[in-house]
Amino acid sequence: MSVREPIRIRRGGADDIPAVLGLFDGAVAWLVSEGRTGQWGEKPWSTNPNAVAMVEKYVTTGSPWIAEINGEVAGTLTLTDAPGSYVAAADEPERYVHLLAADRRFAGRGVGAALLTHAVAETRRQGVSLLRVDCYAGGDRKLVAYYESNGFTATESFTGPDGSWPGQVLARHL
Numbered sequence: 001m002s003v004r005e006p007i008r009i010r011r012g013g014a015d016d017i018p019a020v021l022g023l024f025d026g027a028v029a030w031l032v033s034e035g036r037t038g039q040w041g042e043k044p045w046s047t048n049p050n051a052v053a054m055v056e057k058y059v060t061t062g063s064p065w066i067a068e069i070n071g072e073v074a075g076t077l078t079l080t081d082a083p084g085s086y087v088a089a090a091d092e093p094e095r096y097v098h099l100l101a102a103d104r105r106f107a108g109r110g111v112g113a114a115l116l117t118h119a120v121a122e123t124r125r126q127g128v129s130l131l132r133v134d135c136y137a138g139g140d141r142k143l144v145a146y147y148e149s150n151g152f153t154a155t156e157s158f159t160g161p162d163g164s165w166p167g168q169v170l171a172r173h174l
Helices: 014-033 049-061 111-125 142-149
Strands: 007-011 063-069 072-080 095-102 130-136 153-159 166-173
Touching: 007 111, 014 049, 014 063, 014 072, 014 095, 049 072, 049 095, 063 111, 072 111, 095 111, 111 130, 130 142, 142 153, 142 166
Parallel strands: 095 130
Antiparallel strands: 007 063, 063 072, 072 095, 130 166, 153 166
16 A cells, blocks of 8 residues: 655745646646536637636735645645625625646545635634635536535526636535
8 A cells, every 4th residue: 555645735826827727727638538618618728818817816816725745736726805706795704715726647635625625724714704616517517516525505506707607606604
């Protein structure tokens, strides 16, 4: 039996933007290979000026976190004080999860769950009791089920930022 290296979560920053874009490029490539293009299409995020601008905005104005395994970037998540413009803000203080992605090389290692657990701890540390996230809700709703398996409850549905896909907001009261 081999010993697995632990997941280490560190504060991210602007220097991590290329790595974050790389994680999303990998996620798009995997989704395409699975025939699941409804969420993010078929082109790498790093070639999409809107996606690059969104990553730059959230990473530089939010609280980005980077998961590493054995010194390699394995995943990312950014926390902010509010959702994107396509979702109504909560009527209480909240922290909002943006840009959650994990490298498929580390599939099954719990990278996403570790980042979400860190987001819960960080939200509590800040004295906030509401953590929300939104995601693609099309197809088989696997992504919605993933967040539910990590303690979130589906709340309101919405239409994606570009108006072309079904979305779901999920909340976790701490």
